[in-house]
Amino acid sequence: MDLAVYLETLPPVTLQRLYQSKWTCQAVLRALPPLAKHYVLRLLFVERPIPARLIDSWHAVKFRSTHELAVEKLARLQLLKPATSQGETMLFLDRTFQASLQEAVCGRGKLGMADVPQDVRQIQPQTEQLDKYARQQWETLLMYLVGSAPCPPSSAPLLGVPSLEFDPILDTAGLTAADARGSRSITEKGFRFLLMDTYNQLWTLLREYLVDADRRSGQVLAEAISFMVQLGFREASHPLPAPAHSSKPDGKASEGHLQERTVSGHLAQLGLLLPFKAGGQVWLCPTRLSMALTGGSSAKSQQDVTEGFCIVETNYRVYAHTDSKLQHAILRLFIRCECLLPNLFVGTLTRESVTSALTCGITADEILQYLRQHAHPQCATRSPVLPEVVADQVRLWQADTQRVKYHTATLYHDFPRPEVFTKAASKAKELGAWLWEDTGQRTFAAITAFHPQIRDYIREIQHQ
Amino acid sequence: MARLQPKGPLFTAQERAILLAPDRHTQTRKKLGDGQLLLVQVETSDQFWTNSSQRGHIISLKSTLQQLVVFIQTFELFHEENMIVLLAAGDTDSCILYASEQLGSLLGWHQDTTLAAPDQIIRSLEEWKPADHKEGLEKPAVSATLSRALCLLHKARATPATNKLLPRILCLHGSPDAASQYIAIMNCIFSAQRNNVVLDTCMLGSDNSAFLQQAAHLSGGIYLQQGSPPVLLQTLLTIFASSIHMRTFLRSPEQAGVDFRASCFCHKNLIDLGFVCSVCLSIFCQHQLECPTCGTVYGSSAGPSTMRNTAH
Structure with a gap:
């Protein structure tokens, strides 16, 4: 689950609105597959539609399928649009997207410290404090998910916005389920969620959050996404002023309007922003977690968000x-x-x-992926990161669990005549219910679901 | 004409190039990430830019730098790990014009965070006063800039975060070759090969550079003689933004032919065919009794049996 996959699910009209923000466009560019990125780059300053033939000639001969995937992805995101000119298919980069991205690369790239006053810079939270806050908020959320924390992370009182309700988000994401008595418990999907990397976890949750925003209106969604990804392009610890309250003093997200301030309040609750007060104004400081918003799932952003700590030895011991x-x-x-x-x-x-763990629904690959992702920096430089013997064995254990299949079966025995046994067994085989037989003992086993049919058949032939 | 051949065999320049090139297919590149560490060196020598404006080129140094700024911003945006250094190559000196945020401190370059990238670059160029133009130096020292670029890349790759990046040098070069720099450039190429640094070249003017052609050929880079200068940005985005990994997926411009001529170590002449020391592979345009580079004495036993008619 990442930004590009999520955007594909949106209708073209909403996408058009999203592409008006240069931040969203930059985040989209980063989220694209590498080849598609290159195509966007090549078309970025091309003003006129170019023949589709030409684009088809860009890739190396061997990689036709990769090329097709890239073009398809661009088309699905409404980035590459077809046109016809003199009977030839032409393609062009979406004009809104092109303009926004051009603005992004020709203007000032990153948001710098320039607009932050000196006095704010002096009292802004230090990196350790930010890391601590991000970790604390995020872990509280995950602890809440596994049921070891009594309540989800609290919102920051500084911003004075209503706090985010986690229960419906976790429920719709399928991570928790309420049982008949109304108590929540973690689902199979929730267990797998725990083993995901932070980037994917973040987007799984934010997606549900955005779906909620989408229900209000497309404009709201565009604003929310633009605000979120903009954070990703800031350096961690470059503070920004908190968005102002809207004209409505209560600051409630009434009449379908979700304000930037509310969004920032919710993100602060998730640990992406740390609010602090300076000179009578509230400022927000992005934490490492917000880097994951645009960082993609690359190794560096992983490292930035989570520090590795696992050492796996060849004797299966984990420190x-x-x-x-x-x-x-x-x-x-x-x-x-x-x-x-x-x-x-x-x-x-x-x-x-x-x-x-496997019986909880976690797969071997997820276990290995988790260990690999959280490998201690010194182990992470080794290749392979995990000892092969351990990785293979975990996969073998998984294969072992799938070796045996369980069926509820019925055992048929004590047949009066050998021919009844033979006929009944072949009938079971015909039905696809047969599992095992012992001709000497005149005994066979079949899947219970077919029992009524087999029973009737045996009765029928017994009386013949 | 018959020449006495030294102990070593007689090679054409091309054969020698093959001899020197490590087998690129068996060479195992370390498995690295997708992020790139790119060093762009752009020729800022007055000589070239004054000449080119006289010759009626539309593009100026300023416009080149402006296009480069857009390229730098796009490149940094392209992948979150991408890092870039811009190096100005003057007549006798070089200077860092811009470095990505994390690199600045590593390379000892101080960035003014209050300035946006374009202003920063133009300002550092203005502030930089190259050493006085030396008399008698007729061509800018490409080799010196190239060595500095390699050193900077080496330094920049010292941290675990930058070590995983694919290193690459892009030369935006204009002046023709100076034969006297052959050895120095070859040494740069070899050290680039050793460190898996790819050397790309985009020629700004109408001249060709045999040495940089060889550099691109030996390090697996791209050499491009730019046709019409005003589209520099488009060329950079189309061809020179891709990492060495991505180039296997894309169709890259192919080099029609590589000028393999070497310059001899004795008189700095560009030669097609020459004598090669069998010990240190130095090249000479004339027969030597003793190798001036490594001091090997060629046996006086080289009798008529080793005489060979050359094409000359």
Whole structure:
């Protein structure tokens, strides 16, 4: 789940509105697949439509399919539009998008510190404080998801906006489900969500949040997205002034209007922004988490958002240098904990621990991906990051669980005559219900679902 | 004409180039990310730009830099890990005009955060006073800038974050070759090869550079003689924005032929065919009794059996 995939689901009219923001356009460019990015670059300053033939000749011969995927992706995002001229198919880059992106690259690129007054700069929160805040908010949310925290992260009182309701978002995202008694519990999807990287987690949640915004109106959605991705293009710790309250003093998102201030309040609650007060005005400082908004799922942004802490040895032992309760809880999902120190988790990947995780619906690849993503910086430079023997074994354990299939079966025995047994068994085979037979003992087993048919058939032939 | 051949065999320049080039297919490039570390060196020598304006080129240094600014901003936007350094190559000196944010401190270049990139570049160019023009130096020192560029890239790759980036140098060059710089440029090419640095060249004027052609050929880069200068930005975006990985997916301009001529070590003449020392591969246009580079004495036993008729 990322920005590009999400945008594909939106109607063209909404996309047009989105492309009016240069921030959104920049984020879209980054979210595109590499080849598609290059095509956008080549067309960025081309004013007239160019023949589709020409674009088809850009790729190397071997990579036809990659090329087609890239062009298709651009078309789905309404970026590459067809036109006909003198009987030839021409293509051009969406004019709104082109203009916005041109503005972005020709003007001032990044939002700098220039517009931040000196006194604000002096009292702005330090990097450690920002990291701590981001981690605390995000982990509280995940802890709430797994049920170890009593309530979701609280909103920042400085902004004075109504706080975000997490329950409906988590529910619609399918991460939690309410049972008959009304108590929430984490679903299979929720477990897998825990193992995802932060970028994907963030977008899974934000998507639900945006769907909600979309329900209000397209304009609201465009504003919300533009505001969010703009944060991604700021350097962490370059503060911005909090958007002002609208004319309505209560600041409530009434009459279908979701204001930037409300959005920023919600993002602060998620740990993407840290509000602070300077000179009678509220400022917002983006944290590392907000870098993930536009960073894509590349290695660097991963590193920026989460620091690696896992060391996996070839003897299946895992050392995790972290004091986070949440990470301990996640690691316990598939690792047998052997020793717990204040800042170190030592455990072993055992057959039992991994199988129990697999039965929760987590796949072997997700486990490995998690360990790879959170690899200690020193291990991350090794290739492969995880010892091959461990990776292979985890996959084998998964294959093991799929080796045996369970069927509810019925055993048929004590047949009066051999021919009744033979006929009944072949009937079961005909129905596709047959599982096993022992001709000597005149016994066979079949899937219970077919029992009525087999029973009737046996009765029928018994009396013949 | 018969010449006495030194101990080593006689090679054509092309054969020697093949001999020197490591087998590019077996060369294993370290698996790196998609992010790039690009160093653009642009020729700012007065000589070239005054000449080119006299010759009626529409493009000026200022407009080149403006187009480069757009390229830099696009390049940085293109991938979140991309980093870029802009190096001005003057007659005798070079100077960093711009460096991406994280690189500035690594390279000891101080960025004024209050200025936007375009202003920054123009200002650092104005502030930079190149060393006095030396008499007798007829051509700008490409090799010196190239060596500095390689050093900067090496320095920039010192941190774990930048170490994963694909290093590349793009020369925006205009002046013709100076034969005297052959050895220095070849040494740069070899050290670039060793560090997996790709050398791209985009010629700004109408001249061709044999040395930079060889550089692109040996390091797997692209050499492009630009037809019409005003479309520099489009050329940069179309051809020179892609990383070495992406070039396998895209159809890149092919080099029609590489000028493999080398300049001899003794008289700095550009030669097609010459004598090569069998020990250090130095090239000479005349037969030598002793290699001036490595001091190898060629055996006096080189009798008539090693005589060979050359094409000359």
